Amino acid sequence: MTDRSSLRINADRLNETLQSTCTSWGALANSTGMRRLALSQEDKRIRDWLVAECKALGCDVKVDQMGNIFAMRAGLAKERKPIAMGSHLDTQPAGGRYDGILGVQAALEVLRTLKENNVQTHCPVTLIDWTNEEGARFPGAMMASGVWSTKSATGLEACWEIKDIEGISMRKALEVTSYLGDTPCDYRENGLESYFELHIEQGPKLEAAGKKVGVVTSVQGMKWHRVRVSGVEGHSGTTPMIGRSDALVTASRLITAVRDTAKSTNLGVATVGVLSNDTQSQATIPSGVEFIIDVRCSTDGMVEELCTAIFKNFEEIIAAESNNTSFEVVKTWGLPESIFHEDCIEAVRSAATLEVGGSQIVEMKSGAGHDAAWTSKVVKSSMIFVPSRDGISHNPAEFTTAEDCALGCQILLQAVLAYDEGVKNGTIS
Amino acid sequence: MTDRSSLRINADRLNETLQSTCTSWGALANSTGMRRLALSQEDKRIRDWLVAECKALGCDVKVDQMGNIFAMRAGLAKERKPIAMGSHLDTQPAGGRYDGILGVQAALEVLRTLKENNVQTHCPVTLIDWTNEEGARFPGAMMASGVWSTKSATGLEACWEIKDIEGISMRKALEVTSYLGDTPCDYRENGLESYFELHIEQGPKLEAAGKKVGVVTSVQGMKWHRVRVSGVEGHSGTTPMIGRSDALVTASRLITAVRDTAKSTNLGVATVGVLSNDTQSQATIPSGVEFIIDVRCSTDGMVEELCTAIFKNFEEIIAAESNNTSFEVVKTWGLPESIFHEDCIEAVRSAATLEVGGSQIVEMKSGAGHDAAWTSKVVKSSMIFVPSRDGISHNPAEFTTAEDCALGCQILLQAVLAYDEGVKNGTIS
Structure with missing residues (x-):
């Protein structure tokens, strides 16, 4: 041997x-x-x-x-x-x-x-x-x-x-x-x-x-959340810019905030890798958009802290947009x-x-x-x-x-x- | 009779x-x-x-x-x-x-x-x-x-x-x-x-x-443009926030700009109704995102003016992001x-x-x-x-x-x- x-x-x-x-x-x-x-x-x-x-x-x-x-x-x-x-x-x-x-x-x-x-x-x-x-x-x-x-x-x-x-x-x-x-x-x-x-x-x-x-x-600890943004459908050619409730515009602001929050807090990484749009019609203002946020940090506590910071920023963006869109969050998966x-x-x-x-x-x-x-x-x-x-x-x-x-x-x-x-x-x- | x-x-x-x-x-x-x-x-x-x-x-x-x-x-x-x-x-x-x-x-x-x-x-x-x-x-x-x-x-x-x-x-x-x-x-x-x-x-x-x-x-006059944003794929858990080239984050900023430009110029309406993401994987930083912009104004001249203003803002956003993403625009359809x-x-x-x-x-x-x-x-x-x-x-x-x-x-x-x-x-x- x-x-x-x-x-x-x-x-x-x-x-x-x-x-x-x-x-x-x-x-x-x-x-x-x-x-x-x-x-x-x-x-x-x-x-x-x-x-x-x-x-x-x-x-x-x-x-x-x-x-x-x-x-x-x-x-x-x-x-x-x-x-x-x-x-x-x-x-x-x-x-x-x-x-x-x-x-x-x-x-x-x-x-x-x-x-x-x-x-x-x-x-x-x-x-x-x-x-x-x-x-x-x-x-x-x-x-x-x-x-x-x-x-x-x-x-x-x-x-x-x-x-x-x-x-x-x-x-x-x-x-x-x-x-x-x-x-x-x-x-x-x-x-x-x-x-x-x-x-x-x-x-x-x-x-x-x-x-x-x-x-x-x-x-590292990980958590996925599914976010659904709801607005109101409308015709892209006939609905004035004022008064629109565009779910994709709101989702865009939230996705930008996911990145910005992860960068500014330095707690870990956060990514939106999946996004879907209910209507997908060139001439229709989107009424429903879903995306998934992947958050990963060294510790479970940091995962919680980063998720909380992201969703707090979401609330502020929704309030500032005041375009009658809303969002819901569901935790879909996590690994401590x-x-x-x-x-x-x-x-x-x-x-x-x-x-x-x-x-x-x-x-x-x-x-x-x-x-x-x-x-x-x-x-x-x-x-x-x-x-x-x-x-x-x-x-x-x-x-x-x-x-x-x-x-x-x-x-x-x-x-x-x-x-x-x-x-x-x-x-x- | x-x-x-x-x-x-x-x-x-x-x-x-x-x-x-x-x-x-x-x-x-x-x-x-x-x-x-x-x-x-x-x-x-x-x-x-x-x-x-x-x-x-x-x-x-x-x-x-x-x-x-x-x-x-x-x-x-x-x-x-x-x-x-x-x-x-x-x-x-x-x-x-x-x-x-x-x-x-x-x-x-x-x-x-x-x-x-x-x-x-x-x-x-x-x-x-x-x-x-x-x-x-x-x-x-x-x-x-x-x-x-x-x-x-x-x-x-x-x-x-x-x-x-x-x-x-x-x-x-x-x-x-x-x-x-x-x-x-x-x-x-x-x-x-x-x-x-x-x-x-x-x-x-x-x-x-x-x-x-x-x-x-x-x-009213109408024009559709397809915009393709290119970045670099990467693993959502292992790629630091600094140095990412995330096509969806850039696309989100551009979509917000479409709305903001239409509102601020008051030239007409502009809408993103269709969006697709090449990778669609929770754990992957998106490397390619496409969306279609629908622009409509009373006159053809105003359509041109609004499109030009939107794409100028896109250039400024890309420069400010400096995250190595880029965009291409193709006119897909228009009706004078x-x-x-x-x-x-x-x-x-x-x-x-x-x-x-x-x-x-x-x-x-x-x-x-x-x-x-x-x-x-x-x-x-x-x-x-x-x-x-x-x-x-x-x-x-x-x-x-x-x-x-x-x-x-x-x-x-x-x-x-x-x-x-x-x-x-x-x-x-």
Whole structure:
């Protein structure tokens, strides 16, 4: 058996797999972008491929009720739960080749490396592909890891009923693709020892700081609100400017205020990414406009403070406009701040230090939500970040160098082995 | 033969026909609204009904290459072209029961009145139902009257290729409904002596002034521009507020400026009724937003002046934002100011004065575009307006009293007869 700390992943194999599976299933024409919506034909094909690869490595593959794939390589200690590595293979409608995908393909490369070096771990080691992390097809980000990490059976039933824009339900899509498994989607019945997720940063901080690796200690708190602005329809040619009740003009002022409030308070980030207009007629004054505000801050308290400041500004704008428009706010989704576990953080920190030295590492919070944010609520978890070129993500221009992908994968391997060693030695309980 | 000036339309029959044809074809549930998109099944059914009614009155019915229906009641002077009355039976997706519909049903009531009183006019009298006036299904308002009124065969071919949001072309829709006629859609080959259009005002002016009838002398000039704002996509959670290039925030500032510029210059009205966002993802900073600006003023010079002022303000906003967003403007559509013909205006004025006296009449410009704006470019035309409750139109709440509908119809009848008399007497050449 090889000395564990000298084990190295195969960088060429990882990057060849990353690129070839992207060009095979979901590549966007004329760019290096990807479109692999959850449970689409492209997603089914790469899932089938992944299952076959894992089985070829001798793994035991289970699919749960939300289509999450668990591919387990056995350990020596039969009584232990697995140390997991994973992320998601689905993408935004016009996304990149790294967000989520890197975490799953790196996990596969770790399994391949363990197999070809005949490494016998103490704990089992499991690869996970979580379903519909993006929430781009079925609304609701980190959907299937969320179901797994919460105790409520209602969550499962409710998610099964969520429909895509063509009216196809999640449950139907799971059936059609043959990924409606019978393993319970529940951390209590299909548990893990711990969870590690390698991901691209999706922001500009590592690049700006000139660092190679982010040791992620937490995920910031997030909240989404849907805002509906109501006005009165009217003919654009016959209704005088005075007396109009134009919902789109009011919504425009509110959207500007979302940005201005986030900038002036310096509490976090706030974004309007989705907007719809009921009437959509060139000659009609809009009477109903809806938009969604995404607020994210380091702490849950700051999320509350920023939301409160935004809605206070909304009240002032509505009063100042005095054009008989009104607004209603509904909270649609939230994920409290997630603090990662020191056992996992230390495993990543030590593996990263081993690989690039302390000066190339930075401890950071995640701005984006990830499956690890959910798993951290119920099992020890942490994440590894590698740099994103120009901080761009959710875009075909998303890019991380082959070298950085390999570096992240190597650290994932060593973090898993370090954690496994800790369990074996009893330094991790 | 009855004395022409004592001829009266049947108010009950008109209003019964108006309401029963609406509830039969296109009524919106739970409101008095209508949804009868051009060349939909609802539109085909009322067209079939209209053709049958006109044939039963002894009219000769022709359908042209754009599906416009011409139902002609013969006159004594075989060499004369017809005096026409008409409007459109199509509606906005959630429209009312009067916009367009009143003008066609009133024309039918005039034909019925002429028939049952055995009136022999000098000129033929024709009812017209123009196709796709709203432009709500096939983009482009007043589409088929526009083709008829312009000389270019390219216009016909281009309009045939225009597609609805389901990808169905105008030509296909004409074929499917059996309204692709072989009469040339060209005023030179299928000409008119003159054109009268009864319409609801769609604005608040008659009601506010306490007047019963608008004698319409012109239609204001209009111009539509499509504006595209470009920014850079980014992840909403990981991209700092500083350095964002958010196309929706910039578009919001521009939309507010459209309203503010129209108000401050007092040149006319400007409205953004249509907006789309390329990305539509809660977690993505929008990189591309498009919207359409509708500008309308009394004169073409004022339209130009207002557009110039709006785009100058856009430049200043873009410079002040300095967030690396940019905008492009494309003119998509325009209708120059239309001046109606004094022969037709006088026929309406005299008929209205006869009916309600001079004090109940106001001469006015039309804020909305109408088929008469196009016909006026090539034949003598004018319009009659009746009040709209609260000035509301393009909305299920659109309403005009039965009494006012009947009044408009009576004036239409007498205006047609007055014009016919003028031709017969030689006072109109």
